[in-house]
Amino acid sequence: MNYFVNEKGYYGDFGGAYIPEMLYPNVEELRQNYLKIINDADFQKEFHALLKDYVGRPSPLYLAKRLSKKYNAHIFLKREDLNHTGAHKINNTIGQILLAEKLGKKRIIAETGAGQHGVATATVCALRGLECVIYMGEVDIQRQAPNVARMKMLGATVISAVSGSKTLKDATNEAMRDWINNPVDTHYIIGSVVGPHPYPDMVSIFQSVISEETKKQLMEQTGSDQPDYVLACVGGGSNAMGMFYHFIGDENVKLIAVEAAGKGVSSGFSAATTFLGKEGVLHGSRSILMQTADGQVVEPHSVSAGLDYPGIGPQHAHLFKTTRAQYASITDEESLEAGLLCTQMEGIIPAIESAHALAYLEKMEFTGNENVVVCLSGRGDKDMQTYMNYFGF
Amino acid sequence: MNRIDLLFKEKKNNILSIYYTAGYPGLGDTVAIAEALQESGADMLEIGFPYSDPVADGPVIQATSKQALDNGMDLNLLFEQLKQLRKKVTIPVLLMGYVNPVLQYGVENFCKACADAGIDGCIVPDLPMYEYEELYQGVFLKYGLRNIFLVTPQTSDERIRKIDGLSDGFIYLLSASATTGKNLNVSDVTTTYFSRVAAMELKNPTLIGFGISSKETFEKACKYANGGIIGTAFVKAVAKGDLKENISSFMKMFR
Numbered sequence: 262m263n264y265f266v267n268e269k270g271y272y273g274d275f276g277g278a279y280i281p282e283m284l285y286p287n288v289e290e291l292r293q294n295y296l297k298i299i300n301d302a303d304f305q306k307e308f309h310a311l312l313k314d315y316v317g318r319p320s321p322l323y324l325a326k327r328l329s330k331k332y333n334a335h336i337f338l339k340r341e342d343l344n345h346t347g348a349h350k351i352n353n354t355i356g357q358i359l360l361a362e363k364l365g366k367k368r369i370i371a372e373t374g375a376g377q378h379g380v381a382t383a384t385v386c387a388l389r390g391l392e393c394v395i396y397m398g399e400v401d402i403q404r405q406a407p408n409v410a411r412m413k414m415l416g417a418t419v420i421s422a423v424s425g426s427k428t429l430k431d432a433t434n435e436a437m438r439d440w441i442n443n444p445v446d447t448h449y450i451i452g453s454v455v456g457p458h459p460y461p462d463m464v465s466i467f468q469s470v471i472s473e474e475t476k477k478q479l480m481e482q483t484g485s486d487q488p489d490y491v492l493a494c495v496g497g498g499s500n501a502m503g504m505f506y507h508f509i510g511d512e513n514v515k516l517i518a519v520e521a522a523g524k525g526v527s528s529g530f531s532a533a534t535t536f537l538g539k540e541g542v543l544h545g546s547r548s549i550l551m552q553t554a555d556g557q558v559v560e561p562h563s564v565s566a567g568l569d570y571p572g573i574g575p576q577h578a579h580l581f582k583t584t585r586a587q588y589a590s591i592t593d594e595e596s597l598e599a600g601l602l603c604t605q606m607e608g609i610i611p612a613i614e615s616a617h618a619l620a621y622l623e624k625m626e627f628t629g630n631e632n633v634v635v636c637l638s639g640r641g642d643k644d645m646q647t648y649m650n651y652f653g654f
Numbered sequence: 655m656n657r658i659d660l661l662f663k664e665k666k667n668n669i670l671s672i673y674y675t676a677g678y679p680g681l682g683d684t685v686a687i688a689e690a691l692q693e694s695g696a697d698m699l700e701i702g703f704p705y706s707d708p709v710a711d712g713p714v715i716q717a718t719s720k721q722a723l724d725n726g727m728d729l730n731l732l733f734e735q736l737k738q739l740r741k742k743v744t745i746p747v748l749l750m751g752y753v754n755p756v757l758q759y760g761v762e763n764f765c766k767a768c769a770d771a772g773i774d775g776c777i778v779p780d781l782p783m784y785e786y787e788e789l790y791q792g793v794f795l796k797y798g799l800r801n802i803f804l805v806t807p808q809t810s811d812e813r814i815r816k817i818d819g820l821s822d823g824f825i826y827l828l829s830a831s832a833t834t835g836k837n838l839n840v841s842d843v844t845t846t847y848f849s850r851v852a853a854m855e856l857k858n859p860t861l862i863g864f865g866i867s868s869k870e871t872f873e874k875a876c877k878y879a880n881g882g883i884i885g886t887a888f889v890k891a892v893a894k895g896d897l898k899e900n901i902s903s904f905m906k907m908f909r
């Protein structure tokens with residue numbers, strides 16, 4: 262079974278480039294060049310130097326002793342929260358900004374939900390001196406004010422997306438419209454493994470550093486690079502894809518992707534795409550998305566803005582359909598409780614997105630010997646207001 | 655004979671095609687608008703079926719799409735309305751919209767419903783050429799539907815040739831790489847591009863769209879192509895007030 266992209270841009274039934282003709286030249290330029298550029302030795306050198314000296318990689322693989330004891334397994338946390346800007350998102354933006362430079366682009370646009378990808382994009386634009394425009398839903402601008410301020414301080418222009426539900430999906434629409442209207446000098450840094458081919462593949466390659474490091478670290482710490490389980494949360498699915506990437510071929514490693522159930526899968530306020538969605542096309546690729554019988558995209562809900570998205574990347578749809586990975590879901594409350602637990606047992610405040618992956622440990626049964634890796638995709642600083650409101654701190 | 659083919663056979667220039675969104679401003683306005691447009695001299699109609707995430711559209715058509723959805727428009731209802739429409743309207747009618755609602759309806763079901771309702775062609779901007787050719791062309795042909803592709807100033811000659819080979823009906827030339835509703839400013843860049851395409855002597859006729867809002871811009875379109883397509887300016891004109899009056903006074907600009 263091939264779990265990676267084929268030469269037509271598909272993962273099994275999913276993927277492709279469902280874009281209007283206006284986007285074709287830009288997407289085609291990327292498609293023709295991305296592998297050549299990424300595989301170039303100089304590019305690799307510069308990319309890895311920045312990941313090391315600027316982002317602070319490798320991120321630690323930390324054996325969480327008290328959580329391990331509680332769950333009766335060896336729980337390892339992959340500490341993407343310790344990256345510069347506080348999440349895995351920067352791995353991708355470093356890669357894409359270097360690629361945009363090679364393509365001679367002068368202007369960068371991006372969408373953001375929680376603001377983490379917006380901050381990571383504004384950061385690399387400041388680093389390289391490129392113009393930066395970030396689209397963010399009006400609703401998210403209100404609930405993520407500190408990140409909006411960070412983007413502005415970094416020199417980005419933040420444009421409020423006022424169409425539709427005014428959240429991540431609509432910010433993505435607005436970014437695509439901007440790209441249509443600026444067809445020559447602009448590069449669109451998509452923040453997850455979504456969008457038309459080659460984005461899902463390109464973003465997963467940049468994020469694959471997560472599992473590449475994890476394998477080495479596991480080997481050093483446990484004597485084997487094969488854990489029993491690997492867990493990650495899924496919004497669009499980039500931290501999960503990065504965390505799964507080098508384990509996909511290891512069929513004995515169980516991959517678990519955790520979606521946001523919101524107020525409950527059947528509550529009408531959920532973002533559990535594989536449970537609620539059907540096959541279709543969203544933001545340029547064929548995948549699974551939440552939609553009505555008439556094919557209108559349904560508004561998702563999650564307490565975590567980063568998981569508040571009605572689709573998943575096409576490779577996830579393929580991993581789901583082939584059952585190579587298992588897809589589970591966690592409610593708002595379960596994630597917040599898991600965030601508190603991790604904080605008080607390990608002294609690590611996780612992003613609420615990442616807390617969804619942690620929360621799934623509660624639902625698993627272990628015999629004491631299993632090695633389990635959880636991707637701690639980001640830190641919880643941005644979520645303090647939500648934690649405060651829920652726990653009354 | 656397919657009505658689009660017939661139109662282009664009989665008329666070589668000054669062709670005026672009007673876009674409007676089904677179910678806007680009122681859910682039941684679809685048929686009345688078509689009748690009034692035919693009466694006041696439109697040569698062809700492009701009826702948009704609404705979608706929640708219209709990425710190729712600017713704010714005006716986005717808003718019509720949203721209102722149409724809020725009004726309760728969907729493909730099943732639209733196909734019922736179209737059957738009524740065809741009792742009164744004889745000019746070619748195309749459906750325009752995004753691919754996801756078509757996929758959910760089922761591509762074959764969709765094409766069959768189009769044929770049953772007297773639809774002559776479709777414009778699905780986010781259905782790519784490769785997928786059309788590999789998966790759907792056979793179905794479109796089986797039901798006698800013309801599939802219309804877009805071309806922009808950034809489309810290479812080689813790709814335009816390929817599109818011409820795969821198209822029947824006509825080719826939709828965008829005046830710029832833009833979302834709908836941007837004003838057409840005919841610069842050197844646009845005229846060079848229009849002339850470049852005209853010089854290619856394509857087998858298909860061409861219509862210019864995006865940004866046509868006045869007599870002058872329509873005349874420019876007619877100079878470089880077989881005619882023009884008006885969308886945003888028209889839906890703005892019917893947003894409020896008496897439909898029939900608005901349509902006839904709008905059309906007087908061009909006819």
Ligand SMILES: Cc1ncc(COP(=O)(O)O)c(C=O)c1O
Pocket residue numbers: 348349374375376377378452453454494495496497498499500501566567568612614615638639640
């Ligand atoms: C910390 C964190 N984790 C996860 C996500 C979800 O994105 P993805 O599924 O692409 O990893 C986000 C998005 O903002 C995030 O900030």
